[in-house]
Each structure stands twice: as C-alpha cells, then as structure tokens.
Amino acid sequence: MMKTPSGIPVKEVYTEPVNRPDLPGEFPFTRGIQKDMYRGRLWTMRQYAGFSTAEESNKRYHYLLSQGTTGLSVAFDLPTQIGYDSDHPLSEGEVGKVGVAIDSLEDMEVLFKGIRLQDITTSMTINATAPILLAMYIALAKRQGADLSQLSGTVQNDILKEYIARGTYIYPPQPSMRLITDVFEYCSKEVPKWNTISVSGYHIREAGSTAVQELAFTLANGKAYLEAAIKKGLGINHFAKRISFFFNCHNNFFEEIAKFRAARRMWANTTKALGATEPGAQKLRFHTQTGGSTLTAQQPYNNIVRVSNQALAAVLGGTQSLHTNGFDEALSLPTEESARIALRTQQVIAFESGVTDTVDPLAGSYFVEALTDEMEAAAGKYIDRIDALGGAVKAIETGYFQEEIAAAAYAHQRDIESGASIIVGVNKFVEEELPVSGFRVDDAIRDVQVKKIQALKNKRDQPTFLAAMSELDDTARGADNLMPAILSAVEAYATLGEISDKLREIFGEY
Template sequence: MGISEAKKGWQENTVAKNLAKAPERKADFRTTSDIEMERCFTPDFELPGYEDTLGFPGHYPFTRGVQPTMYRGRFWTMRQYAGFGTAKESNERYKYLLQAGQTGLSVAFDLPTQMGYDSDAGMSRGEVGKVGVAIDSLADMEVLFDGIPLDKVSTSMTINSTAAILLAMYIAVAEKQGVSSDKISGTIQNDILKEYMARGTYIYPPKPSMRIITDIFAYCKDHVPKWNTISISGYHIREAGSSAVQEVAFTLADGIAYVDAAIKAGLDVDEFAPRLAFFFNAHNNLLEEVAKFRAARRMWAKIMKERFKAKNPKSLMLRFHTQTAGCTLTAQQPDNNIMRVTIQALAAVLGGTQSLHTNSRDEALALPTEDSVRIALRTQQVIAYESGVADSIDPLAGSFLVESLTDQIEKAAFDYIDKIDSLGGAVEAISQGFQQKEIQDSAFAYQRAIETDDLIIVGVNKFSIQEPPPAGLLKVKEEVEIFQKKALAEVKTKRDNDKVKAALKKLEETAKGTDNLMPHILEAVKAYATLGEIADVFREVFGKHRETVVL
C-alpha cells in the first residue's frame, strides 16, 4: 500500500474515531498567510519503509506521536513543578499557578520527605522545606491539597523511595474529599533505579525496592486505574551528565527492568504497561533533542512488541513528561536562562511531549519567585498559542538531518541496551557501576569542553559582564523547620497511638512476607502514622542500601 493510500485509511479510521470522541481545537488551521496546515504532512513520493520507521500519529511505531491528533486536539499539560516550605505555603503557590493557567500540578518534596525522614529527625536538620514541601503525615497532605478538587486536577509527584507512602496519603486525602480512588489521576515518579545510578535518594536495597514498585503496579491496576504508576526517568540521568544517547538508553533499560520485575511478580504485561510513563530532559541542542524524543518513542514500541509480546496498542506507547534542563541554567546573567528554556521547551513540543515543565530563570540561584514562575509558564503558553508549531503533527518529520539523527540515536541507544543485557540487565549493571561510570565520563567530557572553550556557554566563558549581586531571591525561612516540628508533635499527641502501633506492626509482618504492601501502608497513613515511622519499618525489615563506588 502506498503512503497516500495509507494516509487516507489513517484519516478515515483512526482519526475519524478520535474526532468522534474529542474534536480538534479549531475547525481549520492556517498560517498568517492563509496557508492551510495539514494535520500531518507526509512525502508526496513513495518512501520505502515509511510505515515501518515513521508511520502515522497514533500508529505503531509511534515515531510521529502517540495520539492521532496530538496538539490539534489539545495542548500538552502545562505542569509546573513546585513545592517549598510548609504545606500551606505550597498550597498557596499551587492555587496561584492554577489561576495563571497551569493545567496540572507537579509536587516537589523536600529531601527529608524523599529520604523517609520526619521533620523532627536528626538527619532532617537544616533541610526541612528547603528544596520542596515537607510532608510528615496525612495532616500535611490534607493542607497541601486543601481547596483543590482531586477529581478535577491531575497531580504528578516527584518521589521515589517513599512513593508508596505519598500515593497512599494522596488516596486518603481524595477519600476525605469524597473522591474515590478510581476517579483520581496523576503520576508518581517511583523510579528507584535511576536513584542508584544518578541521583542518590534511595533508602532500601534494589530487590525490596523493586518489590514495593511492583506492589504499587498491582494495587493501582485494581484500585487506582487512572494513575500512572511509574515515571521512568531519564531527566536525572541527563542532569548527572549523560549524553542524549545515554539518557535514552539507560532510561529504557530501566523500563525493561521494571517490566521484567512486574511479569515475574505475576502481572500480565498488558495489565500494567498502559500506565507506564516516562520523564525526559530537554537540553540545549534543539534538533538532537527532537530526534531523541522521536527515537525513544520508536524504540519503546519495538521493545514492548518484540521483547515482551504486548498486544494492547497502549502498552506500546511511550508517553512522557519533559522538564527543561536545570543543569544548563547559569547563575551568571540569569535572564539568559529565559532563552535557554524557550529553546528547550520548543524541542519538547516539536518532539511530541505529553506534558511539560519549564524551569524558571533564577533557579540556579534559589527557589523561583512568583514572577519567574509566571514567565516560565508564559513561555509554554506563547509556544502553544502563538508559534504555530502545535498546528501540525511532528512538523520536522522528513528533514534529512532530523531523520538521520533519529536513526543514529536509536542505533547507539540499542547498542547500550545490548551491553546492559550482556551484564545481566539494568539492576546488575548498576550494581557493577556500569551506567555510573558512563555518566561520569560523559559529564567530565562536557565540563572539559566548557573549560577549554570548545563549548561556549553565553555569559559564562564568553560574553561575560560585571554583575551586581542578585536581589529579590526567594529564601525558605528557618522558622519553617520549627513550625513543622511543632505541627508534627501535635499530630502525634492527637492521634490514636494504639491504632498507629497496630497498623505499623501489621505492616512489618506484611513486609516480612509476600502480600501486597499497599493496603497496609494505606491503613497506617489513615491512622496518621508518619512517613518516617513507615519508612523505619521498611528500614528494619529490608535494610539500607550502600552506594556502589565507581572509580
């Protein structure tokens, strides 16, 4: 079948069915010169292998997008990542962002919360509320989402080691609002493997950590069906210094490990794979980044179809969130970061992201101010409403350069995956330090290129100026820690402590066995057991992970 015939069939079947459910934003898409923008441009000549390598949006191998109408139907979710200080302060920021036109929430948690420590723990001293919001118990979560209807808002939570606990708190808050767990939607990052190789907020060893993750998969399949149970993250791998190829390869290798673990735990691939999501970085090299996203989509479709024999088309779709690259932001001439973020956001959109966070200009210096956050959100809105790039699907398809980059990234990333397979898979390769060493070597080469001026960073090693000290930065006050400790003590005084002890004891027994942990975590959370208390149960049963040293 020729391309024109195949395109006609795609429009009459796939697109028509989609439009019957959800019409496009406009009846007609045109340029300022009144030139019609087709839904999806294709070659006007026969191109051997077109359907196998490119195809059509919403069709295997999904190189051109996972939805038949993409942004002509609706824009990507504009999901600004935010959280700092107390739950009340973060709640106020969320309401501000929603009023400014944000379409989804993305929660940043402080380091103690990420590492399973309460605010009154010795390990938490000086870190409470600093890089995200402090959450000690269900009481904090109730304040965090006060006045925000959880059946109307999709929430992403960047949390890994303690993801099961935070998800349980979210479910409990929804129930208190009268919203059943089958009505809430969102994502937990829940990607522990990249913590071992790139970020470091792990608690338990890999094997029990993988058990917690597969227990979440199984529980949500039956009770929270709209929830994305994991966001397999390349973002932090790239922030640690990887190349674009390494970001794709190591992320998809982690994805393979999670699918393997779930299947070994007795789940059918098509029961959980449609709820897998991914999280990528958008870096500065615009065309390489566009090609990276297209290659990743095609690779995952092939992996799920050929390696895991998935049958459901949704199991083959790589749906992903993108965040612009924090590691590219400079403290020097911070307004330059607005341009960097614009380029990165454009790459994500041209690459077909499902949701997007744009970093703020001052994040190399401090948590962003409201003015900076608004500019970051407006960047997305200008791209969406004014640039025209959302009016046709995969607009860079067919570019000799972009298609060549897409093919080369795919090949190089599959070579890495083959190497990881030969080492025994992602978990075993991480234990040997393979990915860590590759990332370290890449980061060293990148930094060396800057120091030798082979790579120019505007305002850093070229076009620098004398600048006054930065002013008007957002600082988290030390009083936050005092407030949080006091609030936590009050929760512990008011709750039924016998009920808490019983719930924690049951959780300990379950952790020592093989039953699903999630129902028991949920019961402990509802009794107002703290995040630290629950994490301590697992520390006692599972032990703590020690970092693999790579030289």
C-alpha cells in the first residue's frame, strides 16, 4: 500500500463522502480562519532576507519592496542569534553569513533607513535574543514618531524548538521562558498589535521530522506557551490573539494541505479547552516557508518546480503569509535573481492560477478530508504522549522530541539511499552538472562591524549606559518584567553582546 512520508496509508481511491457542516471563518476553522479568505485579502508575500551589514541588507529590503514584497522578514547572522557581538572571538567567520549582523540600535537604524516601521509589517526570526532585537525595533519606531499601538509584525521568540531542533539557545529553559513571557506581558500593554511569538514547526521539520511530528510538536509547544501565559496572569482571550505559528511546506502536496487544515482544527479545540471563548483567540494564524531541506544542490533549477509546488500547497492550505525559497539556497544565500523568481512564483499563484477565487477549493475532496482526519488522529497520539510526560518542557528535558526527530530523519535518509524515496536529480535522473554562481559574503565585513562597535562605545554617554546596565542587573536578579530595562539599555546604546553577557552572568548558560 502507498503511504505518505509520515507513514499514513493512502488508498487507491476514496469514495466515502465526508459530511462536515464546517464553514470557513467558523469554529473549528478547518476550512480557514476568514469566511472570505483570499477573496477579501491575499496572503502577505514575505521574502526572508538579511546578510552582511545593515547597509547591504537595507539595499536588499528596498529592492524587494520595489518588486512587490508586502512584508519584510529579517534573517540575523549566527552571532546575533546567540548573543555575541561581531568583535567576539567566537564570531570570527560567521559575521553576516547566514543573516545580517546587528550589534546595536545603531545597526537597527541603518537596517531600516528610509522605511517607516508603522507602514509595514516585519517578521524577525530571532529567539534567544528576541527581547533585545524587539527592544531595538521598538526604540527605532519611537524615534520615527510611530504610534506603538499601531506597530505590527512578529518576533519568533520560540525558544522551545531551539532546544528540540535548532540549537541557538543561550540560557537554561526556565529563565528563557521568563524572557518569553515578559515579552508577552510587555507587548500586551505597549505594542498590542504585535505578534509576540511565532511557534515554529519549520525548524522541527528541517531537522528531519515527519509532517505529523511537525504538527504535533509545534502544537504541543504552543500549548506550553499558552499555559505559561495563563500562569503569568494574562487572559487567554487577549493573549491567544497575538500568538501565531510558522510551518514548513514540503513536497507531498496533499499531506501538507491536510496538515494545515488539521492544525487549525486542533488548535481551535486546544484553546477552547484552556478557556478561550472568543473566536479570535481560537484561530490558528500561520506563516509558511517552503522547505529549505528539500532543495538540492544537484540540478538546482529543479528547485523552482519544488518551491512552486510547495507554495501552491501552502495557499490551498490557507496560509496567512508565505516565503518562497530561492532555487540556489542549497548552494548559498539567494541572489537577487533567485529572490525575484521566488517572489514572482507567489505572484503567479495569486494572480494567474485561479486558486484564490474560492475559499478552501479542496474541501469535500474524499481524499483531502480523510487525510485531514488521519493527520489529526496521528498528531493527537503524539500530543497525548507529550502530555503524559508532563508537557513540552518536560519532554524536551527527557530528550523525547529529539529522539523522535532523529529516528524520522534517519529513516528518511535510509529511504533516499535505498531508492525507496526518489529525489529527482539526486538518486534518479542524475546527469552531469552545470555550474551555478552563488552569492558570497566577504569575511572583511567583520572588520567593518568591529570598527563600528569601537566607535559606538567611544561616543555613547557613559553615565547613561552604566545606569541602564545597573537597572538591567537589578531587574534580572528580581522578578519584575525585563523588557523596560532591556529597552533602556538598548536606548543607551548598550550592544547586544553586553546585554546578553549581563543575562549570562545572572541566568547561566545551557
């Protein structure tokens, strides 16, 4: 019998009618969170971008906006993600490589030069240092004269998946959860339209999980954040409206669509069980990125087809925003050409395919409805197991998530090597390669960043800086919300590394 990549059996033909009265925009939102979906408004077309210095990334942002991008998505370099300034010894060789280097508010000012933050939505893929980068963004918005109550965007701020799959954590789980819930609380009062967490299944999938595991583990993490927010005293009907999700989309077209439909239904029931009564607090809103790990260095132009297939599945699954990968991303950061093709892929789907003309076009398909139910049931078994272990944090501490993902990744690789799973251009239809020129970041940009840090430290007001760092120290050792102290430190031009080191000194490292 044929099976999906998650191991769900696929019948030769589906004939049983599925009698579901669900309508789009109504609980449990299987068919979409808005009654008119893309007839009312298209998804936000984001392009994940950031490299080298703030100056270089700013040029790329202006280019993408000129090409029709409707939201920015910021990639930060590895030192920024793990709380090291560009002049730290461990930053050597990594500055500006997988994203933009941001060492201070000064860099943030350059990154968004000529872009009014109140006029766009920005997604920042940052986790361990999320409170610091968000504070820099808020400080810049204040300087631009923005109305903070109208500022909108998302900060990923999902540390649990870092322990599970990605590894860019700094502090132990408990102080990390404190930082996250402090962001929840602060933004609920000061930046009410900001999405304070994007619970990420993307990186769980990139680490080798199946679609079912991605669904289950992501929702389990989301449940843990809801419970932490409730414990903090935040009302679920308010907070749950500001939580969003970030899913991957791989190549098995129908399994991915069913995953998104099942996710909405499962989350609606989860929030309801935790006390959410307002529809806005029961809706699962999500961003999708096409699957980076599905892209091949062999025959890279085949990736254009893969990305198109994945993007169409995300749209048919009802995504709220979408990033399409460049075809050359198995080789390097995307070039301007590949970024443009990736954006055009979304625009062709939106304006030429006709799939946006009606809501949930695949609803009622015997196969899609059955597969949605199967995905929900399979993911539900994982969530029951996680609950039995004591919840997501306990499951992380025991290594349960990590072991399950490792086993799935191993099985997938074994299938590729045996030929049981076909990857076109890799283990079938292989041919001699034509070279593709990739994008490269010059190592010399570290010298530029180091000089900027030195100049910043020489010119900042030292008494103001020292007072802000003292306030941060006192707050971290106490129980008050850390965000105001972090914002004060950022505005005093403390660097990201200086703030992170102060918290390392108090919280320790994991």
